[in-house]
Amino acid sequence: MRDLGPIRRHTLAITVDNESGVLAKIVGLFSARGYNIESLTVADITETHDVSRITIVTSGSQEVIDQIEAQLDRLVTVHKVSDLTELGPHVEREMALLKVTGGGDKRLEAMRLADIYRARVVDATIESFIFEITGSTEKVNTFIALMREVGLVEVARGGVVAISRGKDPS
């Protein structure tokens, strides 16, 4: 085998025709060719609902990433593939909802930590909170780890969405 170089994490933005089967085709391409998906999000992004943007976080050597891009680019339903990691500075955000239960000091500590991490309370009962947190994957990971200590019972995460910095579209 060739030396494939160092493995790096890449965030890809893929715009596609919003029609049935497109996601299956893309996910199938990754599994069939042995590529990795660390995170995947998809939603339609135009007024007419005909184009979707898929954000995939994957990892691989530069050669593997180039090959992934080329493989995606030749699909009939794919309009554009942008490797945001290669393109330069970009903003990546992830959202998570966390359900934390308990009372007394733990409840107070959960509130304090949420405040420090700028997580919002979006639902509360006498025995529970639901926090909404937005930020980098790292920040969300850290917040979830902290909440485990103070009564975390459930997590829902959205996966990474990303966009390049500056005035030009990616």
Add this chain to the structure above:
Amino acid sequence: MAVNEQKTGAENLIQALTELGVDTVFGYPGGAVLPIYDALFQQTVIKHILVRHEQAAVHAAEGYARSTGKPGVVLVTSGPGATNAVTGITDALLDSIPVVVLTGQVATHLIGSDAFQECDTVGITRHCSKHNYLVKDPERLADIVHEAFHIATSGRPGPVVIDIPKDVQVARAGYRKRSALHNGYKLQLKGELKDIEAAVEMLARAERPILYTGGGVINSGNGASQLLRELARVTGAPVTSTLMGLGAFPAASPQWLGMLGMHGTYEANMAMNECDLMLCIGARFDDRVTGRLDAFSPNSKKIHIDIDRSSINKNVKADLGIVGDVGHVLEDMLKIWKARAHKAVDQKAWFAKIDAWRKKDSLGFRQTGKEILPQYAIERLYEATKAKAPIITTEVGQHQMWAAQHFHFEGPRKWLTSGGLGTMGYGLPAAIGAQLGNPRSLVIDIAGEASILMNIQEMSTAVQYRLPVKVFVLNNEYMGMVRQWQQLTYESRYAESYSQALPDFVKLAEAYGWKGIRIDDVDGLDAGIAEMIAYDGPVFVDCRVAKLENCFPMIPSGAAHTEMLLNPSDVKGELDEDAQALV
């Protein structure tokens, strides 16, 4: 137009196919395509060829497409009709053959209910087609058919599947023919000019250049084969080809090295190994071609021309990649070469080396005694038919490699074989498709006795349409390539590779209405071949050949080009475990 004057989906489909110039459809009817068959019945433009198995319908369409340059069209029913077609669809994907496959589907309101003969055709074919559609809206049917043909035939060609529910075939709807429903579909025909200029400069300076050509030259059109000849002429470079590219460059040329790769010639593989500049034209550095990657052509600069960007740098790193259609890129290369008045570097030393390799006579064999060597049978077949420039199809295995080695092609679209997928059972239906597309040509399926049985039922199809195809079986009573690998890798333990309980092929041929000929030894070989050619109708030749002959030269899996086995004395009888894991 009033609603009641609109055509049904089936009628719109026929109209679209007619407008697209379709004259032949290969298919098999069933419940979910009855409306389309009824519409076919009521017209005279499109000829339907009833095959005996849906896999054969796709191979026939491939044979038609590859021999004519026009897309092949298939029509099958839902469920088993579609799943039987999957092998053919995958074959067309791997060999980049333009085929449009129309499949019936249960009515839209039944989809997902596990209805009779329902399967998830678009799901099943998603990863073995270039693109596929499920037509839910009758108003979009004609649009989709037009776009499907555009996608199948443009860029890197491939199979496109259109799954049509029965209610959509019946519904009345308007007719439109846009072919750009997916405006993200990109085509890059012209290569980047600065890259082409750089390629020309590299080529002009090369002392040991080689042109490594593939099926992309043939897919690009007959003009591309002409341009390849011109490029070879001005550069003086030697030319080799993959299995899929045979015929793009004339075998009679002194610059021709023969096929390269696992069963390629010594001179082709050694020239690949020692060249200083490799110009890869419409080939994809397949594992059968490269052998062990870290030992592949270690000292050369590599230029790769391919219409599919993902082929470049996939297996072998190119020093210069040019994304574009072979014909367009070669045309630009030649223009620049001539405008800059380049002269090829003197290659006398390079050709002296090549001539020394040629002296190894790596395809040599010695026909002694009465038992026919398979190589000799092909050589005699070639000599007897070459004046007719026949179309040769093959099945998969030893006979396929011997045909590639010992039959020689002077032009494109004469050699139809299953390269990428390696599908046994390809040759007979492909010959039927080729004969339909080329009624006046001599079409011969060079087959093995095992492969031919995989689609033997198509003998009926040939009879029904009076197609004078010839099947020339090299009968060694073994799945010869499997047996050869077992001999090389598993100390001659021939697990299940003996062709037990073979039919009497002559009687079988006669039962189908073919002429059957058996050739037992060298005395009957030329006469048998002559009788086959002379007969105006389908002929099955059962040519008995040496049972244990191996196909040489051979680069074992995972070996380098320089580690080529030239004859049986090079064979060790076993491989290490790493090599055993490779196919």
